Amino acid sequence: MTNPLTGLATARRGGSPYGITSICSAHPLVIQSAIRRAVADTDSMLLIEATCNQVNQFGGYTGMTPDLFVAFVQEIASREGLQPSRIIFGGDHLGPNPWRSEPAAQAMAKAEAMVTAYVWAGFSKIHLDASMGCAGEPAALDDETIAARAARLAKAAEKAARAKGGALPLYIIGTEVPVPGGADHALSDLKPTEAAAARRTIEIHREIFAREGLGEAFGRVIALVVQPGVEFGSENVIAYKPEASKALTALLDEQPSLVYEAHSTDYQSRAALAALVANGFPILKVGPGLTFALREALYGLDLIAAEMVPGYGDRSLARTMERVMLAAPGHWRSHYHGGETSLYLQRHYSYSDRIRYYWSNPAASVAVGRLREVLTGVDIPETLMRQFLPTLPAGLGPASDPEAILLAAVDAVLADYEAACRGG
Structure with missing residues (x-):
């Protein structure tokens, strides 16, 4: 080729x-x-x-x-x-x-x-x-x-x-x-x-x-x-x-x-x-645009699990990521600026997506694994998909495969690039 x-x-x-x-x-x-x-x-x-x-x-x-x-x-x-x-x-x-x-x-x-x-x-x-x-x-x-x-x-x-x-x-x-x-x-x-x-x-x-x-x-x-x-x-x-x-x-x-x-x-x-x-x-x-979309999907599933899964906790993944980033601030401290609320919002939602440096952290990996485990085989109603993952294709709901949802979030970004590379 x-x-x-x-x-x-x-x-x-x-x-x-x-x-x-x-x-x-x-x-x-x-x-x-x-x-x-x-x-x-x-x-x-x-x-x-x-x-x-x-x-x-x-x-x-x-x-x-x-x-x-x-x-x-x-x-x-x-x-x-x-x-x-x-x-x-x-x-x-x-x-x-x-x-x-x-x-x-x-x-x-x-x-x-x-x-x-x-x-x-x-x-x-x-x-x-x-x-x-x-x-x-x-x-x-x-x-x-x-x-x-x-x-x-x-x-x-x-x-x-x-x-x-x-x-x-x-x-x-x-x-x-x-x-x-x-x-x-x-x-x-x-x-x-x-x-x-x-x-x-x-x-x-x-x-x-x-x-x-x-x-x-x-x-x-x-x-x-x-x-x-x-x-x-x-x-x-x-x-x-x-x-x-x-x-x-x-x-x-x-x-x-x-x-x-x-x-x-x-x-x-x-x-x-x-x-x-x-x-x-x-x-x-x-690069960051892809992991930003992935983070959006992970956090959407985190909210869905909090609504649907007894004992999962309130935003368990997001809370874990906050602890991980605060414990090792080297990847974000010199890049984000402002007061505590502003820094919190940037750590989690910045377009710079410096949270991407932390997904391989052992605690983060465990939290993501738990999220995927508790939602695997659980039919997520279309209404919850619309509420917490509104940018994903409607055909994904009801969904019971969190990996498919995460891959679809990344693929939605890649689809724009493929179309542009082929002439629009």
């Missing part, structure tokens, strides 16, 4: 653009839902990505190294009947970001080792992101430094890929990279990347890659990360405005081998996603 990533620019030039959804999550139910959708569409390939903080040679916050992440996804794929050859693995924000509190020399050495581990594990789409300064450096680096560090990382990837054998990596570059996981404040407006800045990024990367003997590797750069004018903060979402990114779209006519990769597309409407694909942003990355 042809890799759809390699045809994105050609399809755009030919007037028949298509897109691909990039699943950026390590939650097993999100992965399972995405795989089931791929199984149903036998002509598609599935793109699943891991980020540098989530998965790296030291385990990241998931505890998984790149090879363990691949094994984790492939185990679910095997269970669901999806051939491994239909999964594309991508590495997102691969660079010194996890170690930016260290001197650049140390952070870059670790970043090179991480990129090597990703390629050896079978990741074939590599986002080279050296945009953030390390200890003693400015927060935002100049284009030349970023491109030089990206070239270092590409050299590590090329060396690993040639030693491993098989297809050589496809690369994503870009210096104007949105904050992974969304902004940590309310947003009022967002200015897309200037076309001149995007052009300069491409030119400098091409020049430095050629200087470093990586001209052939630069030929496998398929996309540039820019800011198209989409983002989400803790409490609001900035919707895509096609007219604001016209200059960026026009720039692609000068760069026939490139498209754009759109980060932070979570919570955009189906129409907005389709417009992104049509306007040259066909790689649509989504």
Whole structure:
């Protein structure tokens, strides 16, 4: 099956653009839902990505190294009947970001080792992101430094890929990279990347890659990360405005081998996603939006269990998650702001969805398992589904399979992405 990533620019030039959804999550139910959708569409390939903080040679916050992440996804794929050859693995924000509190020399050495581990594990789409300064450096680096560090990382990837054998990596570059996981404040407006800045990024990367003997590797750069004018903060979402990114779209006519990769597309409407694909942003990355939908469904079932199951308790799952997050505030404390009520609401309901970091906590896993156990085989009346899970398809009620409900919540989001990638 042809890799759809390699045809994105050609399809755009030919007037028949298509897109691909990039699943950026390590939650097993999100992965399972995405795989089931791929199984149903036998002509598609599935793109699943891991980020540098989530998965790296030291385990990241998931505890998984790149090879363990691949094994984790492939185990679910095997269970669901999806051939491994239909999964594309991508590495997102691969660079010194996890170690930016260290001197650049140390952070870059670790970043090179991480990129090597990703390629050896079978990741074939590599986002080279050296945009953030390390200890003693400015927060935002100049284009030349970023491109030089990206070239270092590409050299590590090329060396690993040639030693491993098989297809050589496809690369994503870009210096104007949105904050992974969304902004940590309310947003009022967002200015897309200037076309001149995007052009300069491409030119400098091409020049430095050629200087470093990586001209052939630069030929496998398929996309540039820019800011198209989409983002989400803790409490609001900035919707895509096609007219604001016209200059960026026009720039692609000068760069026939490139498209754009759109980060932070979570919570955009189906129409907005389709417009992104049509306007040259066909790689649509989504992560928190999927786990947000999953959390909505879990909390809906939590309320249903409180209504239907004697002895379950009042919002048992939500109360457990509050205890877990308060006991280990590292994943949310520096991202959420305000008084106690505001912090409580953000912990549980923020678009940033930093609660996603806690679902693998042992206490959280037990609470979710108990919720699923007490509702398995229990017919949930349609009226309760309408009350607590109103956004899910009506055909699910009455329902007695909580896993099916949770998977459907994720799939409802994925359906918008699939429709947008197919042209709306």
